[in-house]
Every structure is written in structure tokens, then in C-alpha cells.
Amino acid sequence: MEIAQIVTIASKEFWDRIRNRWVLAVALIFTAFALVIAYFGAAQQGDVGFRSIDVTIASLVSLVIYLIPLIALILGFDAIVGERERGSLDLLLSMPITRLEILLGKYFGLAAALTFSTVAGFGLVAILLSAQLDFNALIHYFGFMLSSVLLGCAFLSLAVMLSVFAADRTRASGLAIAMWFFFVLVFDLLLLGALVASGGQWGGEIFPYLLLANPADVFRILNIFTLADVRSMYGLATVFPPTLANPWLLGLVMLGWIAAPLAIATWRFRQ
Amino acid sequence: MQTETKPAVIIARDVHKHYGPIHAVDGVDLDIRAGELFGLIGHNGAGKSTLFKMMLGLITATAGEIRIDGVQVSGGNFRKVRRTIGYLPENVVLYDNLSGLETLQFFARLKGVAATECGPALERVGLAQAAKRRVREYSKGMRQRLGFAQALLGKPRILFLDEPTTGLDPEAIRSFYAILRQLRSEGVTMVITSHILAEIQERVDRLAIMTAGRIQATGTVQALREQMDLPLWFTVRVAPEDFEAVRAALSHLPVKAIEAHDDHVTVQCQREVKMAVIEALATLNGRVRDLTVREPSLEDVFFGFSD
Structure with a gap:
């Protein structure tokens, strides 16, 4: 494997997103939402202004869990199928570059664009709020940003996998939307439904492990369990064993969610 | 230049490519010699592009073997050979958001070629004036010329040109073949496909006629004329x-x-x-x-x- 080839593809993908202002647009979306949530999150209780970092992060988690998977899937769904459909893939493959290098280059370039947007968007908010945050709060906020980056990278990996399997861009976009619905909206409902319908008889013990089968849930747990004020707000915390909620372990699971789809995509792309 | 005595640099032996019941390429044997300008002609769907893609290692043959410079195209060592190959696909698609120069710089990096080669390559195909314009503003002919410049990067020893004059005006076609003549004098091996038979009949050293996935005949234009009587x-x-x-x-x-x-x-x-x-x-x-x-x-x- 030649790193230089991966860097060439990755830098093209990254600068393409900088050029077409994708990175700027997403960063601004993140900043705007984060600021609105930080200042007006308690408006329903008749209060405005920044309250605590834990509550702000809890609100941001609810937002990010919908937004980042969607943005990542939109970003990556046509990474390979788009090149194939436009007809530029053959020329790329005729270069002294392997399919693995193309795939990794595409992934890392897009991941860099998404990471840059996330860090810039939420980082700007951290700077704006820094006067009201102590060191611990900043660490928590940094942890939230890092987990957001991991969440984005996991869904981007799934999107790139889709882009290898899909026959055309239309199908790839349909699959991406279906994937978003499944992981963000349907998965938890299915689990809870099964749990409630069986009166807790079925799946109770493996329930926490099943949650790890969804990167969006891993992200939620990762953030909930690191914030003492927030833990009590979520019923989820009562059914999830604290031993499994180790941030390092959850981080590792998230890395698995990045690596596994990429590995499957590589296997398929080489066929 | 005498190419009859030169060794074959591209060798295909009993090459097949099947897509289910369809035999896109059906038992092709071919020897293309060093320094030769070799034409591959056939109807649409005759299997030319499939054979091209197999020669470049873009798709794997169902059966048979293709070697370039003695290296099997489906093997792991082919990357090294790829650095010596230039390829202009049919209906070349480049990146609209890049300028002509940036496009070449991107492919130069992939080929491990110095960025300083990009300017002269653009000049060679007559695009020096349009180097900084976005590819989306290029005409079809300009895109084709940019694709050709990309194929010439790194001074390739073997060139695969799939319908290279599509979209070119008569003047551009003439300068395109002038470049091919020059490359031929430098010993570059070239494989070219074209639908415009009149255009290549006086220019190729040898050619193969392909129909329904098979090579029907191979030889010089004159030899084929005599063979057909x-x-x-x-x-x-x-x-x-x-x-x-x-x-x-x-x-x-x-x-x-x-x-x-x-x-x-x-x-x-x-x-x-x-x-x-x-x-x-x-x-x-x-x-x-x-x-x-x-x-x-x-x-x-x-x-x-x-x-």
C-alpha cells in the first residue's frame, strides 16, 4: 500500500469540499444550532441564556444524533458509485493505484472534510462560551466533539460501503435514506418494542449489547454516561450496565463501526 | 521504423470474458510488438473496449492470460507496469470542478510524475491558453485533448487510445496524429480503436478486426486486402x-x-x-x-x- 496515493485522493476529496463551500455550510449549520441550543435550550421553561454544559451537551446530543448521520450519509453515498456512473472510475483505476488505496483515499478525504466541519462548527461555539466554561466543562465539551466526529466517521464508513454495493446513484441515495431511518429512528423502537411486548422476558439481558449494534446508540451512551447531571434524565442509563459504559470500550466499538463497513467495502470493491 | 522484428510487449492468449451467457470476448489471441501503432477495429459491441479494459487490468478475464512487458495484468506486480502506460478512455470524463492544469497535476501525482511536466503536456495538445479554465467550461474536443495530455504524462512506453479523435475538429485530428507519429518515432507502442476507418487506415502499422468478441483477422492493411482478395x-x-x-x-x-x-x-x-x-x-x-x-x-x- 502506498500512502502517497491515498493522500493524493484524500486531498482532492477534501479540497473539493472546501472549494464548493460544503465544509463552510456544514460548519455554519453546526455553529448556529449549537448556539441556539446553548442560549435558548431552556426557553420552554421561561428561561434564556446558557445554563450548564451538561444540559447543553444533552440537548446537542439529541440534535447531533439526527443531523450528523444524515450529513455523513449524504456526503459519502456516491463516493464510488458516483465515479462509476460518471465514467471517471476507469481512468482512475488505470493509474498505478490499488482499489484499496482509492477507497481509503476517498474515505479519509471525506472524513477530513466532515471532521473539519464538526470541529470548526462546534469549536467556534466552545470559543464563544469559553468565558462561562471551566476546565471540566471544556473537557466534557471536547469529549462531545470527539464523539460527534466518531459518529460522523462511522456513518460515513457505512455510506462508502453503500456506494460500493449500489448499482447506481439513485439506488445509493435510497439506501442511504433507508439506513438513516433504520439506525436513527427505527432501531431503538424495534428494540424497545420487543422488550415491552415480551414483558421484559425476551432480550432483556442482551439489550445493552444490541444497543452497541447501532453507532447512533453508542454515541448516545458515550455522552450520557460521561455526564452525571444528564445520566438521570435518561431511562436508558438504568438498563445499561456501567461496566459496558466504559468510554474507552465504547470508543473502541465506534472504531469498529468505522473499520467494519470499510473492510466490507474493500472486499466488495476488489471483486 | 521496422517493427516486424521487435518483440511483442502486449500478449493475449485465449482470452475470454463472459457476462453470464454473453461472450463479450471469446478466445482472443494477440501479439502487439514494441513500437507498433496497432489498430483495433470492430462494430459497437464487438468487444474492443472490453478487451482494452482487460489489457489495462480494469476487469479480470474469465479465462486466458494477458501480459504486458512480461507481467500478468491481473497480478500484484502490474502497478509498476502501469506507471509506463497511458490510457485515454472512450468519452473521457474528467473532474468539472478542476482546471485543466489542476486535472493534470492530480493525475501526475498519481503517476508519480513531476508537476513541471503538466504545463508542457497542455502545450503539446494545444490547451496552454485554457490551462486555468475549469474543465466544466471546456468543449468536448478540449476535454478529449486534456484526456490525451493526461495519457501522455510520464512519457509512457505504451499508450491505449480508445476512440481518441471523438469530438475533435479536423485540425485537432491532424495535430493528434502528428503527435502519434512523433511518439512512434520515439518507440512508443500504441493501441488505438476507432470507428472512423478512413482515418486510421493509412496510419496504423497493423490492425486486428474484431467481431462478436473474436479477432477475425490481423495484419497490415495491405496484407488484409490481399487476404480478402x-x-x-x-x-x-x-x-x-x-x-x-x-x-x-x-x-x-x-x-x-x-x-x-x-x-x-x-x-x-x-x-x-x-x-x-x-x-x-x-x-x-x-x-x-x-x-x-x-x-x-x-x-x-x-x-x-x-x-
């Missing part, structure tokens, strides 16, 4: 009152057809009768105002083999 066409310009005299002069020869037109007669005959026809026409004592002999065109040869 196609008739020659004489155009004899005479006054209408002399038409019968022409018929009479040729009556003892085994000519295939004599047709009278407004101010000339066309005569179709086999190659071995050619000199006898000329001698017979010479007996008409100056009544023949002009005489042209047309060899069978590559198109005639192509249809002769493919029908």
Missing part, C-alpha cells in the same frame, strides 16, 4: 461516345463489372488483372482523358471480414 476500382474518364470503345477494349479480360456514368466508366476487377486492364486502356489512343485506380478501403476490408 477484394476487387480494385478503375475510374476511366472518357467522352460518352467512347464508352463502347472501352467496353470493347476490355471485353477479352475477366473484369467483374463495367458501368457507364455521365463522363466516365467504372471498371471492377481483381488485382491480378490490373496491369492487363491498364494495357488494354492504353490501346485506346488518347481517348482516355484520365484514369484513377482505387484500392479496396479499410472499410471494404472490414466489411469483407465481418459480413
Whole structure:
């Protein structure tokens, strides 16, 4: 494997997103939402202004869990199928570059664009709020940003996998939307439904492990369990064993969610 | 340049590519020699592009073997050989958001070629003035020329050109073939496909005619003409009152057809009768105002083999 080839593809993908202002647009979306949530999150209780970092992060988690998977899937769904459909893939493959290098280059370039947007968007908010945050709060906020980056990278990996399997861009976009619905909206409902319908008889013990089968849930747990004020707000915390909620372990699971789809995509792309 | 004695750099042996029941390429054997300008002609769907893609290692053969410079194209060592290959795909698609120069710089990095080669490559194909314009603003012909410049990066020893003159105007086609002549003199091996047979018939050293996934014939244009034994066409310009005299002069020869037109007669005959026809026409004592002999065109040869 030649790193230089991966860097060439990755830098093209990254600068393409900088050029077409994708990175700027997403960063601004993140900043705007984060600021609105930080200042007006308690408006329903008749209060405005920044309250605590834990509550702000809890609100941001609810937002990010919908937004980042969607943005990542939109970003990556046509990474390979788009090149194939436009007809530029053959020329790329005729270069002294392997399919693995193309795939990794595409992934890392897009991941860099998404990471840059996330860090810039939420980082700007951290700077704006820094006067009201102590060191611990900043660490928590940094942890939230890092987990957001991991969440984005996991869904981007799934999107790139889709882009290898899909026959055309239309199908790839349909699959991406279906994937978003499944992981963000349907998965938890299915689990809870099964749990409630069986009166807790079925799946109770493996329930926490099943949650790890969804990167969006891993992200939620990762953030909930690191914030003492927030833990009590979520019923989820009562059914999830604290031993499994180790941030390092959850981080590792998230890395698995990045690596596994990429590995499957590589296997398929080489066929 | 004599290429007959040069070793083959591209070798295909019993190559097959099947898509389910469809045999896109069906038992192709081919030897393309070093420094040769080799034409691959055939109908749409004859299997040319599939064979091209297999030669480049873009798709894997169902059976058989292709070697370039002795290296199997499907093998792990092929990356090194790829650095010596240039490829211009049919209907080349480049990145609209990049400028011409940035496009070449991107491919130069992938090929491990110095960025300083990009400017001269653009100049060579006549795009120096448009180097900083976005590809989305390029015409079809300009995109094709940019694709050609990309193929020339890194001074390749082997060039694969799939329908390279599509979208080019006559002047650009002429300068394109001038570049090919120059590359040929530098010893570059080139494989070219084209639908415009008249365009390549005088330019290729050898060619292969491909139909339904099979190579029907391989050789020089002249050898293929002789192999097909196609008739020659004489155009004899005479006054209408002399038409019968022409018929009479040729009556003892085994000519295939004599047709009278407004101010000339066309005569179709086999190659071995050619000199006898000329001698017979010479007996008409100056009544023949002009005489042209047309060899069978590559198109005639192509249809002769493919029908």
C-alpha cells in the first residue's frame, strides 16, 4: 500500500469540499444550532441564556444524533458509485493505484472534510462560551466533539460501503435514506418494542449489547454516561450496565463501526 | 521504423470474458510488438473496449492470460507496469470542478510524475491558453485533448487510445496524429480503436478486426486486402461516345463489372488483372482523358471480414 496515493485522493476529496463551500455550510449549520441550543435550550421553561454544559451537551446530543448521520450519509453515498456512473472510475483505476488505496483515499478525504466541519462548527461555539466554561466543562465539551466526529466517521464508513454495493446513484441515495431511518429512528423502537411486548422476558439481558449494534446508540451512551447531571434524565442509563459504559470500550466499538463497513467495502470493491 | 522484428510487449492468449451467457470476448489471441501503432477495429459491441479494459487490468478475464512487458495484468506486480502506460478512455470524463492544469497535476501525482511536466503536456495538445479554465467550461474536443495530455504524462512506453479523435475538429485530428507519429518515432507502442476507418487506415502499422468478441483477422492493411482478395476500382474518364470503345477494349479480360456514368466508366476487377486492364486502356489512343485506380478501403476490408 502506498500512502502517497491515498493522500493524493484524500486531498482532492477534501479540497473539493472546501472549494464548493460544503465544509463552510456544514460548519455554519453546526455553529448556529449549537448556539441556539446553548442560549435558548431552556426557553420552554421561561428561561434564556446558557445554563450548564451538561444540559447543553444533552440537548446537542439529541440534535447531533439526527443531523450528523444524515450529513455523513449524504456526503459519502456516491463516493464510488458516483465515479462509476460518471465514467471517471476507469481512468482512475488505470493509474498505478490499488482499489484499496482509492477507497481509503476517498474515505479519509471525506472524513477530513466532515471532521473539519464538526470541529470548526462546534469549536467556534466552545470559543464563544469559553468565558462561562471551566476546565471540566471544556473537557466534557471536547469529549462531545470527539464523539460527534466518531459518529460522523462511522456513518460515513457505512455510506462508502453503500456506494460500493449500489448499482447506481439513485439506488445509493435510497439506501442511504433507508439506513438513516433504520439506525436513527427505527432501531431503538424495534428494540424497545420487543422488550415491552415480551414483558421484559425476551432480550432483556442482551439489550445493552444490541444497543452497541447501532453507532447512533453508542454515541448516545458515550455522552450520557460521561455526564452525571444528564445520566438521570435518561431511562436508558438504568438498563445499561456501567461496566459496558466504559468510554474507552465504547470508543473502541465506534472504531469498529468505522473499520467494519470499510473492510466490507474493500472486499466488495476488489471483486 | 521496422517493427516486424521487435518483440511483442502486449500478449493475449485465449482470452475470454463472459457476462453470464454473453461472450463479450471469446478466445482472443494477440501479439502487439514494441513500437507498433496497432489498430483495433470492430462494430459497437464487438468487444474492443472490453478487451482494452482487460489489457489495462480494469476487469479480470474469465479465462486466458494477458501480459504486458512480461507481467500478468491481473497480478500484484502490474502497478509498476502501469506507471509506463497511458490510457485515454472512450468519452473521457474528467473532474468539472478542476482546471485543466489542476486535472493534470492530480493525475501526475498519481503517476508519480513531476508537476513541471503538466504545463508542457497542455502545450503539446494545444490547451496552454485554457490551462486555468475549469474543465466544466471546456468543449468536448478540449476535454478529449486534456484526456490525451493526461495519457501522455510520464512519457509512457505504451499508450491505449480508445476512440481518441471523438469530438475533435479536423485540425485537432491532424495535430493528434502528428503527435502519434512523433511518439512512434520515439518507440512508443500504441493501441488505438476507432470507428472512423478512413482515418486510421493509412496510419496504423497493423490492425486486428474484431467481431462478436473474436479477432477475425490481423495484419497490415495491405496484407488484409490481399487476404480478402477484394476487387480494385478503375475510374476511366472518357467522352460518352467512347464508352463502347472501352467496353470493347476490355471485353477479352475477366473484369467483374463495367458501368457507364455521365463522363466516365467504372471498371471492377481483381488485382491480378490490373496491369492487363491498364494495357488494354492504353490501346485506346488518347481517348482516355484520365484514369484513377482505387484500392479496396479499410472499410471494404472490414466489411469483407465481418459480413
